[in-house]
Amino acid sequence: MKPSPVRILLIDDHRLFRQGLRSILERERGLEVVGEAGDGPSALKLAGSTSPDVVVADIHLPDGDGIALAVRILAQCPATKVIFLSSDADFNLVRRALDAGGSGYLLKDNASGDLIRAIEAVRQGGVYLCPEVASALVEDFRQRGNQTPEAPPVQLSEREAEVLRLIADGLRNKEIADQLGVSTKSVETYRKRLMTKLGFSSTAELIRHAIRTGIVAP
Numbered sequence: 585m586k587p588s589p590v591r592i593l594l595i596d597d598h599r600l601f602r603q604g605l606r607s608i609l610e611r612e613r614g615l616e617v618v619g620e621a622g623d624g625p626s627a628l629k630l631a632g633s634t635s636p637d638v639v640v641a642d643i644h645l646p647d648g649d650g651i652a653l654a655v656r657i658l659a660q661c662p663a664t665k666v667i668f669l670s671s672d673a674d675f676n677l678v679r680r681a682l683d684a685g686g687s688g689y690l691l692k693d694n695a696s697g698d699l700i701r702a703i704e705a706v707r708q709g710g711v712y713l714c715p716e717v718a719s720a721l722v723e724d725f726r727q728r729g730n731q732t733p734e735a736p737p738v739q740l741s742e743r744e745a746e747v748l749r750l751i752a753d754g755l756r757n758k759e760i761a762d763q764l765g766v767s768t769k770s771v772e773t774y775r776k777r778l779m780t781k782l783g784f785s786s787t788a789e790l791i792r793h794a795i796r797t798g799i800v801a802p
Contacts, residue, residue, distance in 0.1 A: 587614065589614050589615060589616040590614060590615050590616065590637045590638060590703060590707055591616050591618045591634065591635075591636045591637045591638070592609060592615060592616065592617050592618065592636055592637065592638045592639075592640060592703070593617075593618060593619045593620075593621070593627070593630055593631060593634060593636040593638070593639045593640070594606060594617060594619070594620045594621070594640050595620075595621045595622075595627045595639060595640065595641040595642060595645070595650070595653070596622065596640075596641070596642040596669065597622045597623065597642065597645055597646050598622075598642075599622065601692075602620050602622070604696065605640065605695065605696070605699065606620065608696055608699060608700070609699070609700075609703075612700055615700075615703065618630075618634040618636055619633075619634050619636070623645060623646070623647045624645060624647050624648045624653045625647075627639075627641070627653060627657065628653070628656060628657065628660075631657045631660065631661055631664070632660055632661070635661050635663075635664070636661070636664055637663075637664065637665065637707060638664065638665045638666075638667060638703055638706060638707065639654065639657055639664055639665070639666045639667070640667045640669060640699070640703075641653065641654055641657075641666060641667070641668055641669065642668075642669050642670070642692075643668045643669060643670040643672075643677065643681065644670065644671075650668065651668070651680050651681055651684045651686075652684075654666045654668070654681075654684055654685065654686060655684050655685065658684075658685045665687040665688070665706040665707065666685065666686045666687055666688070667686070667687060667688035667689070667690060667699075667702050667703065667706060667712070668681045668686050668688065668689045668690070669690050669691075669692050669695055670689065670690075670691060670692065671691065671692050671693070672691075673691060673716050673717045673720040674720070675720060675721060678713070678717055678720070678721065678788070679788075682711070682786060682788055687705075687706040687710075687711050687712070688702040688705065688706050688711065688712040688713070689712075689713050689714065689717050690702055690712075690714045690717075691714055691716050691717065694714060694716070698712075698714045701756070702714075710787075711785070711786040711787050711788065712787070713787050713788065715754035715755065715756060716754070718751070718752070718753075718754040718787065718791060719753070719754040721788060721791050721792075722752055722753070722754070722791060722794075722795060738781055738782055740778075740781070743764075743774065744774060744777065744778060744781070745799055746764065747760060747764070747771060747774040747775065747778065748778055748790060748793075748794050748799055749794060749799050750763065750764075751775065751778075751787065751790055751791065751794070752790065752791045752794035752795065752799065757771045757772055757775070758771075775790075778790060
């Protein structure tokens with residue numbers, strides 16, 4: 585039986601930008617754009633009527649906060665995954681977006697290159713941060729002047745620690761695979777193993793752990 589397509593709702597007040605995203609998504613097999621909205625009320629109404637698998641939402645909307653809107657969408661569609669789009673990699677915004685239940689955070693300048701990867705990651709239950717945002721998280725922790733790292737509560741193998749370091753440096757799975765000379769599937773397995781071993785559910789938590797335990801030097 586042919587699998588059902590991933591159903592996507594686009595929320596952005598710039599019509600031409602939405603059309604560009606739609607064009608990218610509709611070229612991909614297995615993806616279907618079920619609606620577009622340029623404001624909060626329209627987005628809520630469409631989310632309720634379409635129950636999308638993934639919402640791709642601008643974090644700044646002219647009639648309100650995209651993060652607050654996402655919270656309302658998730659309240660009525662708890663199975664939906666939300667990927668935020670923003671022109672800003674500010675740590676506080678990223679943290680708010682993830683705390684609100686977001687599963688992804690992309691910079692709009694590079695959204696066309698990251699969006700398909702992000703949708704694939706979140707539909708499999710993961711979290712996707714574009715490399716620029718992951719690097720911004722690392723830099724934020726460095727600037728805050730962390731305390732002397734404590735010994736990690738869980739012992740990681742040398743390879744696991746290396747994969748974690750490269751994740752914290754903002755590398756994508758394929759870039760990590762190329763650097764280590766392994767397959768992308770192996771990197772995905774290491775990433776899942778790290779999540780399980782450390783008890784985390786997001787890339788942001790992995791990055792914080794890498795910095796706090798000294799795997800990434802301040």
